[in-house]
Amino acid sequence: MAGIYIHIPFCKQACHYCDFHFSTNTSRKTEMVQAIIRELQLQKDYLGGELVNTIYFGGGTPSLLSASELSQLLKSLDQLFPITDKAEITLEANPDDLNADKLKILKTAGINRLSIGIQSFHEPHLKFLNRAHNANEASNCVQFAQDVGFDNISIDLIYAIPAKDHAIWESDLAKAIALQVQHISSYCLTIEEKTVFGNWLRKGKLKEVEDNYAAEQFEMLLSTLKTNGYEQYEISNFCLPDFYSRHNSNYWRKEPYLGVGPGAHSYNGQHRQFNISNNNLYLKALTEEKIPAEQDILALHDQINEYIMTGLRTKWGCDLRKIKEEYKYDLYQENKIYLDQLLADGKILMQDQYLILTDSGKLLADRIASDLFIVR
Known part of the structure; x- marks a missing residue:
């Protein structure tokens, strides 16, 4: 079984910790969707005809896509690749994009799994991270999705955010469990060099938390989620029974996948392929019918x-x-x-x-x- 990853390289604003490829200028979003469709056409043989059982819209912020843009991408995927009837189709989304009407559109389009970037339910922490949503939206969006009928929901949480003690993290975990989501991905806050936080660290405006502090919050994460019925099946990923992320599990089990869009990676068992992380150069290459990627053949x-x-x-x-x-x-x-x-x-x-x-x-x-x- 194979997977397909589609990178949507746009965000409303830049989170202070993020070093993924994205742009806050969405003026070429429609053009980008057409270029991704063209890349899918050019890459249709990359997986060798292998059956596709997972599709993952990541980014960036894929929930910025309109209903028409999302439908175009899904239609192209269906035309170009052999996709199983029960494929897992995930869309990453930010809470501020998820109202009832948008969620109905996503479900009708064929999205059957949501990965929601909540990160924290604590308002000051959201502002510190420069997230676009507020604490109320963080909680409400999950309920909206459940009301619409989504029954495979993952949320992201960040731990080791600087604080005087573990009370906020304990509260975040309690709120996540109360929402009864099927899957939780939780990552330690990492200060990457080419980010706002990286710049603050160099200037002495930010101090990284001690290793022991981060370790204590990780241990809280393990014990709390285990007590509440979540299985840790990967270091950062936890789920209720039978709710593994099939797409990410394919990565960890070295199954082949095709990545399209600027900055996306692909793997077919023999080599890795890396798309250029530049929107303008990516668009230019696709207008010239070129795949904007480099390949790295993996030695034993x-x-x-x-x-x-x-x-x-x-x-x-x-x-x-x-x-x-x-x-x-x-x-x-x-x-x-x-x-x-x-x-x-x-x-x-x-x-x-x-x-x-x-x-x-x-x-x-x-x-x-x-x-x-x-x-x-």
């Missing part, structure tokens, strides 16, 4: 490293037999002393030849993965 050690990095983040872990059989590499024997120490320290488990991080190990996921990487 790169494929192994990517599998380690993604596999360790999931509840399924890394399949040591798969690595040995498919890549001819014995991960355990090559790292026996290190892995045995992690086992003794309670950072990993070994279950039927699967290497799985424990809760304490998840706090060190990136470090453990990088320690296991093959360096060439």
Whole structure:
């Protein structure tokens, strides 16, 4: 099964933490939709005819699309690719875009899963992050979506936002659970260099929280969601039974996917493809019937490293037999002393030849993965 990701590179305003590719100038939005459709046509053979079971509209802010623009994209996808009848079709949305009328349009168009960028229910934190919505919209949009009939809703939350204690984070978690959404994605606030927060950090206007503070909030996230019936199936992703994000799970399981739109990435098992992250150059290339992308053929050690990095983040872990059989590499024997120490320290488990991080190990996921990487 394969997936298709469509990057809509427009936002109403720039969040202070975001380093994704987007523009706040939406004057060429209609032109961009037509260019994405043209790219879909040019890329129709990228997945080799494989059945598509997930479509994901990301960004940027895809909820800025009009009903007509969204319908055009979905119609083109249906004409160009073999899509399963029960495909998961996700649209990222901001709370300020989601009124009852817009939600009805999205549902009628064929969207069956919403990923809502709430980030926080606390008004001062929303202003600090420079989000376009307010605290009331954060709560109300979920209820509106449920009233319209959406029964597969994910919300995003950010933790480790600077505060004097954990009370706001505790409240955010309580409000998220009270909404009875099926899926929660939660990410630690990271200060990226080319963002407003990055600039503030350089100027001394912002101080990053201590690692222990972030770790405590992560542990609160784990315990609170587990107590309320959510399964952590990837380090940042939690769901009620049978509500995994199929699209993101395909990424972590190394299934092929096509990414279209400026800044989108693709993967077909052998190489990665990276679209140019510039709206004007992207549009120009498509008018010239060119795919504005570069390809990176993955060496064997790169494929192994990517599998380690993604596999360790999931509840399924890394399949040591798969690595040995498919890549001819014995991960355990090559790292026996290190892995045995992690086992003794309670950072990993070994279950039927699967290497799985424990809760304490998840706090060190990136470090453990990088320690296991093959360096060439």
